[in-house]
Amino acid sequence: MEIDSGNTAWVLVSAALVLFMTPGLAFFYGGMVRSKNVLNMLMQNFFCMGLVSVLWAAFVFSLAFGDGGGWIGNFDFAGLKDVGNAETVLPGYVDDFAMTIPAILFMAYQMMFAIITPALISGAVAERMRFAAWAVFVAAWLVLVYAPVAHWVFSPTGWLFEEGALDFAGGTVVHINAGIAALALVLVLGKRRGWPGEAMPPHSLPLTLLGTGILWFGWFGFNAGSALGANNLAAQALVNTHLAAAAAMLGWLIVEKIKGGHATTLGAASGAVAGLVAITPCAGFVGGMSPIIIGFVAGVLCFLAIQLKTRFGYDDSLDVVGVHLVGGIVGSLLLAFFADTAVNSLGADGIFAGGGTGLLGKQLLAVGATLVWSFVITFVLAKVIDATIGLRAKPDEESEGLDVSQHAEAGYSFGEFGTMGRVGK
Amino acid sequence: MKLVTAIIKPFKLDDVKEALRGLGVQGMTVSEVQGFGRQRGHTEVYRGAEYTVDFVPKVRVEVLLDDSEARRVVDAIVTAARTDKIGDGKVWILPVDDIIRIRTGEAGHDAL
Numbered sequence: 058m059e060i061d062s063g064n065t066a067w068v069l070v071s072a073a074l075v076l077f078m079t080p081g082l083a084f085f086y087g088g089m090v091r092s093k094n095v096l097n098m099l100m101q102n103f104f105c106m107g108l109v110s111v112l113w114a115a116f117v118f119s120l121a122f123g124d125g126g127g128w129i130g131n132f133d134f135a136g137l138k139d140v141g142n143a144e145t146v147l148p149g150y151v152d153d154f155a156m157t158i159p160a161i162l163f164m165a166y167q168m169m170f171a172i173i174t175p176a177l178i179s180g181a182v183a184e185r186m187r188f189a190a191w192a193v194f195v196a197a198w199l200v201l202v203y204a205p206v207a208h209w210v211f212s213p214t215g216w217l218f219e220e221g222a223l224d225f226a227g228g229t230v231v232h233i234n235a236g237i238a239a240l241a242l243v244l245v246l247g248k249r250r251g252w253p254g255e256a257m258p259p260h261s262l263p264l265t266l267l268g269t270g271i272l273w274f275g276w277f278g279f280n281a282g283s284a285l286g287a288n289n290l291a292a293q294a295l296v297n298t299h300l301a302a303a304a305a306m307l308g309w310l311i312v313e314k315i316k317g318g319h320a321t322t323l324g325a326a327s328g329a330v331a332g333l334v335a336i337t338p339c340a341g342f343v344g345g346m347s348p349i350i351i352g353f354v355a356g357v358l359c360f361l362a363i364q365l366k367t368r369f370g371y372d373d374s375l376d377v378v379g380v381h382l383v384g385g386i387v388g389s390l391l392l393a394f395f396a397d398t399a400v401n402s403l404g405a406d407g408i409f410a411g412g413g414t415g416l417l418g419k420q421l422l423a424v425g426a427t428l429v430w431s432f433v434i435t436f437v438l439a440k441v442i443d444a445t446i447g448l449r450a451k452p453d454e455e456s457e458g459l460d461v462s463q464h465a466e467a468g469y470s471f472g473e474f475g476t477m478g479r480v481g482k
Numbered sequence: 483m484k485l486v487t488a489i490i491k492p493f494k495l496d497d498v499k500e501a502l503r504g505l506g507v508q509g510m511t512v513s514e515v516q517g518f519g520r521q522r523g524h525t526e527v528y529r530g531a532e533y534t535v536d537f538v539p540k541v542r543v544e545v546l547l548d549d550s551e552a553r554r555v556v557d558a559i560v561t562a563a564r565t566d567k568i569g570d571g572k573v574w575i576l577p578v579d580d581i582i583r584i585r586t587g588e589a590g591h592d593a594l
Contacts, residue, residue: 255496453567456493457524465527467535480525480532 060143061157067287068158068166074278075169079106079176081271085326086180088264089375091257093458094184095264095468101179101191108195109172117171118164120204124148127216129205140164149213153403158285166282167207174203174231180375181239184257185249185455188463190448194438198238202434206234206427222423223396223404223416225294226283228338228389229427236382237428238435239373245439246448248372250455257374262322269326273302276333280340290401294340298333301352305332308356324360327380331359334384339392342404347395355387389424393417483578483594484552488543489517489571490563495541501562502545505555508594511544521569540571546581548594 083102090098109117116135123130130148139145145160156163175195182191209215210222210230217229224230249257259265280298284291309328310320335355336348343351363379366372373379393416396407406412442448449455454462461467490498495512502510516537523536547555552575559573583593 251493255493456491461524461526465525465532467526478534478536480534 059157060159061286064157064286064288065159065162067291068162068282068285071278071282072162072166072169074275075166075282076106076172076275078169078272078275078279079103079173081268081275082173082176082180083268084264085268085272085330086183086265086375088261088266088268089180089259089323090183091458092260092468093460095260095460096466097188097459097463098179098183100188100464101183101186102176104192105172105176105195108192109175109199110168112196112199113168113171114164117199117204118167120200121167121171121207122147122164122212124214125208127214127219128208130208130212134164137161137164149218154213156285163285167211170227170231170279171199171203171207174227174235175199177231177235177377177381178239178242181243181373181377182246183374184459185450186246186448187446187450188459190442190446193442193446194242194448197438197442198435201438202234202238202431203230206230206430209426210423217423217426220419220422221405221416222419223342223392224338224389224423225341226280226337228334228385228392229423232334232337232381232385233389233424233427234431236378236380236385237431239377240371240382241432241435242439243371243373245436245443248370249374250452252372253367253370259323262326265326266322269329273329273333276302276337280337284341290341293344293400297340297343297348298336300348301332301336301339301355302329303332304349304352305329305335305356305359308332308353309360310356312357312360327363327376328356328360331355331380331384334359334381335388335391337385338389339395342392342396342401344397344400347397351388351391351395354391355384358387359384386424389420390417393420483581483591484547484549485576485578486545486547486552486555486559486573487576488559488563488573489515489540490543490559491565491569491571492539492541494563494565494570495543497562498543498559501558502555505551505558507545507547507551507555509545513542513544515540515542519569519572538569546578546594548591 079102083099087095087098114137119132119134120130123133125131134140141161147160150156175198207230209217210224276298277295281291281295284294306325306328309324313324314320332352332355335351339351359380362383363376394408396405397410398404398406405416407416516539518536518538523534523538526533526535556573564570580589581593582589
């Protein structure tokens with residue numbers, strides 16, 4: 058198929074929008090930690106922009122989208138071989154799935170998804186993980202967990218794609234994958250010293266709200282960009298994304314107000330993100346008022362889900378499990394009810410569109426496969442890193458704060474007092 | 483009447499507060515301070531240049547007490563704030579001439 062300049066322009070912009078989500082996520086998380094850990098939190102996210110990009114271009118894109126069968130790609134596109142050639146057709150992207158954008162643009166667009174997915178996990182391990190261990194974890198997790206799951210679900214040659222499971226922009230690949238990995242990693246890493254007895258309040262909710270705004274903005278590239286074209290479907294996905302975030306914010310705040318007596322800014326931010334997560338798999342397959350229902354349900358359920366960590370005693374510091382895992386599952390399964398081929402003929406009809414329960418079975422399979430693979434591999438990976446270089450910062454480093462102990466920097470230096478002296482000349 | 487002042491590690495504040503509450507202490511004032519004793523500060527690196535930061539964040543706790551309570555309270559602070567590592571801080575006791583409760587004008591022991 059011919060390269061279309063309008064479609065190409067929209068996906069170019071979308072790639073930039075999706076990249077911008079990672080700094081947004083960094084601020085969303087960074088505001089929620091204590092001030093002594095803010096730089097480490099930002100760094101865990103920013104560092105993914107460096108490490109993941111290089112690995113993705115070197116060989117991980119090829120593992121995710123190469124022609125290796127249903128389970129994993131191959132090394133055909135390693136080192137971006139042939140990817141920059143305008144004639145290159147990526148495996149499976151033919152007939153109904155033929156792309157009208159250059160292969161190298163698709164590679165770049167998918168790179169931005171690969172950056173933010175491991176970055177999402179950082180919120181769960183906040184305030185106690187060694188930076189060196191994080192660097193090793195991100196590299197290994199990208200290859201062992203992200204690449205195969207992206208291949209299964211996104212590549213038309215992947216086994217879950219061929220089964221007919223639907224995931225428009227990454228409900229399974231990005232959110233369930235990162236959410237369950239976060240759970241596995243914190244189970245090995247352990248709780249922060251003092252949690253849950255000691256209060257660990259967010260040090261700057263304004264930063265968190267700023268990050269939420271950036272995420273919401275960037276998410277239009279994530280979901281509407283996944284149409285891979287500047288067309289009606291992209292516009293539908295954009296509207297769905299926006300309405301789901303809006304309704305989820307309301308859902309979260311209503312339950313919060315009823316249960317706690319106050320509508321909080323952190324609740325508004327978390328609710329909006331929960332809605333954005335839940336609509337991600339659905340964005341290009343549903344229409345009408347469906348995104349409002351999906352978002353509202355996600356806002357309510359994610360609020361209830363964040364209470365689980367204190368009940369079960371796992372320290373998911375910034376609620377990656379409660380928001381991304383639960384939100385991703387809610388969206389992936391509600392899609393089986395609300396999907397409608399009138400919106401997207403390449404999708405399927407869900408239960409409410411008269412399609413029966415067939416799609417629900419496929420969605421359960423995709424959710425289950427992602428949960429099992431990601432949890433098991435992440436758990437083993439975490440154990441291996443812990444046994445070799447150690448996952449956890451030392452107790453003194455943790456109480457001093459990770460900014461100084463891991464990076465030798467301070468997030469906030471106020472006033473003249475405590476002025477520094479230069480070492481040497 | 484005495485003023486007990488303690489300089490402690492910030493993460494020990496909760497333990498100290500609970501210990502004093504357990505002794506029936508009615509109130510206290512805390513502030514975030516910076517200082518150094520025998521504990522070294524840390525180094526920070528900006529654009530390749532290394533700097534030493536001598537002042538370490540600490541918490542100062544101040545409690546006004548009757549003479550008879552001072553020693554017990556000091557012992558409780560020492561026990562609660564101790565980690566056996568360098569930088570645990572210090573506690574000292576000062577005599578107080580008078581205390582006035584602003585709202586009522588009560589003075590001396592009545593103001594405690």
